[in-house]
Amino acid sequence: MALRGPALRLLRALLGHTCQQSRSQSVAVLGAPFSRGQKRRGVEHGPKVIRDAGLIDRLSGLDYSVHDFGDLNFHYPEKDEPYMDVKSPRTVGGANKKLSTAVSRAVGAGHTLVMLGGDHSLGLGSAAGHAQQCPDLCLIWVDAHPDLNTPLTSPSGNLHGQPVAFMLKELQNKVPDLPGFSWAKPFLSCRDLVYIGLRDVDPGEYQIMKDLGIQYFTMRDIDRLGIQRVMEVTLDHLMARKQRPIHLSFDIDAFDPLLAPATGTPVNGGLTYREGMYLTEEIHNTGLLSVMDLVEVNPVLGASDEAVQATASLAVDVIASSLGQTREGAHPILFYLSVKCNNVHPVLVYMGMNLNPF
Ligand SMILES: NC(=[NH2+])NCCC[C@H](N)C(=O)O
Ligand SMILES: [Mn+2]
Numbered sequence: 422m423a424l425r426g427p428a429l430r431l432l433r434a435l436l437g438h439t440c441q442q443s444r445s446q447s448v449a450v451l452g453a454p455f456s457r458g459q460k461r462r463g464v465e466h467g468p469k470v471i472r473d474a475g476l477i478d479r480l481s482g483l484d485y486s487v488h489d490f491g492d493l494n495f496h497y498p499e500k501d502e503p504y505m506d507v508k509s510p511r512t513v514g515g516a517n518k519k520l521s522t523a524v525s526r527a528v529g530a531g532h533t534l535v536m537l538g539g540d541h542s543l544g545l546g547s548a549a550g551h552a553q554q555c556p557d558l559c560l561i562w563v564d565a566h567p568d569l570n571t572p573l574t575s576p577s578g579n580l581h582g583q584p585v586a587f588m589l590k591e592l593q594n595k596v597p598d599l600p601g602f603s604w605a606k607p608f609l610s611c612r613d614l615v616y617i618g619l620r621d622v623d624p625g626e627y628q629i630m631k632d633l634g635i636q637y638f639t640m641r642d643i644d645r646l647g648i649q650r651v652m653e654v655t656l657d658h659l660m661a662r663k664q665r666p667i668h669l670s671f672d673i674d675a676f677d678p679l680l681a682p683a684t685g686t687p688v689n690g691g692l693t694y695r696e697g698m699y700l701t702e703e704i705h706n707t708g709l710l711s712v713m714d715l716v717e718v719n720p721v722l723g724a725s726d727e728a729v730q731a732t733a734s735l736a737v738d739v740i741a742s743s744l745g746q747t748r749e750g751a752h753p754i755l756f757y758l759s760v761k762c763n764n765v766h767p768v769l770v771y772m773g774m775n776l777n778p779f
C-alpha cells in the first residue's frame with residue numbers, strides 16, 4: 422500500500438520532528454488584501470471571495486483545527502515614487518515585510534499556513550517569513566509566469582513579476598537595493614526551486630533560468646511528460662538530498678483562463694482541472710507542505726458573477742487538495758499502516774494509535 426499524506430505524517434511523528442511536522446494538524450488562514458505589486462485594482466478582494474467560496478468549512482471538514490487569522494492591514498506611504506522603473510517599491514516592500522513577520526509567527530506557533538493574496542509580489546514576504554522558521558525549505562512555484570524579473574530586466578516595472586529574484590542567493594548582486602526592501606535578504610538557493618506551468622517567460626527571466634540551471638516545467642513539458650512524471654521529477658529533485666518543508670506558491674493564472682478567468686495576467690493554454698488536482702494531491706502526499714500561497718484571484722476582472730465564482734471556487738479546490746482532500750474519498754477509520762521502525766519492531770498503526778507493537 423502506498424504511503425499517503427496522513428500516514429507519512431504519522432510515521433514522521435513516530436520517528437522524530439523536523440520543522441514542519443509538528444504543525445500538520447492545525448491550519449492557519451491569513452488574508453493579504455494587497456494589489457500594489459501590479460496595476461490592476463481588485464486583487465485585494467481575493468481573500469474575501471476565496472473565504473466566501475467556503476474555504477474555512479472545507480478545511481474544517483478535512484479534520485484540521487482551522488484558525489482564521491483574518492486579513493493583514495497594510496500601510497500606504499503618502500509618497501512612493503518609482504525607483505528606476507519599478508512601481509510602488511516602498512508600499513510593496515513594507516507590505517511584504519509585514520507579511521513575512523506574520524507568516525513567521527504562524528509557522529513558529531505550529532500551524533500549516535495558507536496565505537490568501539493579493540498579488541504575487543506577496544510570495545516574497547510569505548516565503549521569507551517561512552524561511553525564518555524553516556531555513557531548509559524548498560519552493561514550488563506554480564504559475565504561467567516565473568516572476569523572476571529583476572528590477573533591471575522587468576518589462577513592466579510591476580513587482581508581482583519579480584518576487585523570486587529577491588529570494589535567490591545566486592542573484593544577490595543582480596538585484597539593486599530598492600527602497601522598502603532593505604529587510605529582504607536572499608534565503609533560497611536556485612536548486613531548491615522548481616517552476617510548474619510556465620508559458621509566458623520574459624527574455625531576462627529565460628536567461629536567468631538557463632544561467633542558474635533552475636528546474637522548470639513549462640506547459641509543453643507537461644504535454645510531453647504528463648503531470649505524473651512532472652511531479653515525480655519535481656519531488657525527486659527537491660528531496661534528493663533530504664526531506665524538507667515545502668513552500669507552495671500557487672498563482673491561479675497557472676490554470677487555463679477558461680477555468681480561472683478572474684485574474685490579472687491570464688495566458689491561454691494553462692493547467693487543466695485534473696492536472697491541478699493531481700499536482701496538489703502529490704504535494705499533500707509528501708506530508709511536507711508547510712506554507713502555501715494562493716494568489717492573483719481578482720474578482721473585479723471576472724466578466725460575470727459566474728466567472729468570479731468559478732475562479733474563487735477553483736482556488737478553494739486547490740487549497741483543499743493541497744491539504745488532503747482526495748478524489749478517492751477519505752476513509753480515516755479504515756486507515757492503517759505497517760512500518761518497520763529502526764529495523765527492529767514492525768509496528769501496526771491504526772488511526773494514530775499504536776495498537777500492536779510486537
Ligand atoms: N504574478 C504574476 N501574475 N505575474 C505576471 C508577470 C508578468 C510579466 N512577466 C512581468 O514581469 O510583468
Ligand atoms: Mn505569479
Ligand SMILES: [Mn+2]
Nearest residue numbers: 565566672674
Ligand atoms: Mn502568473
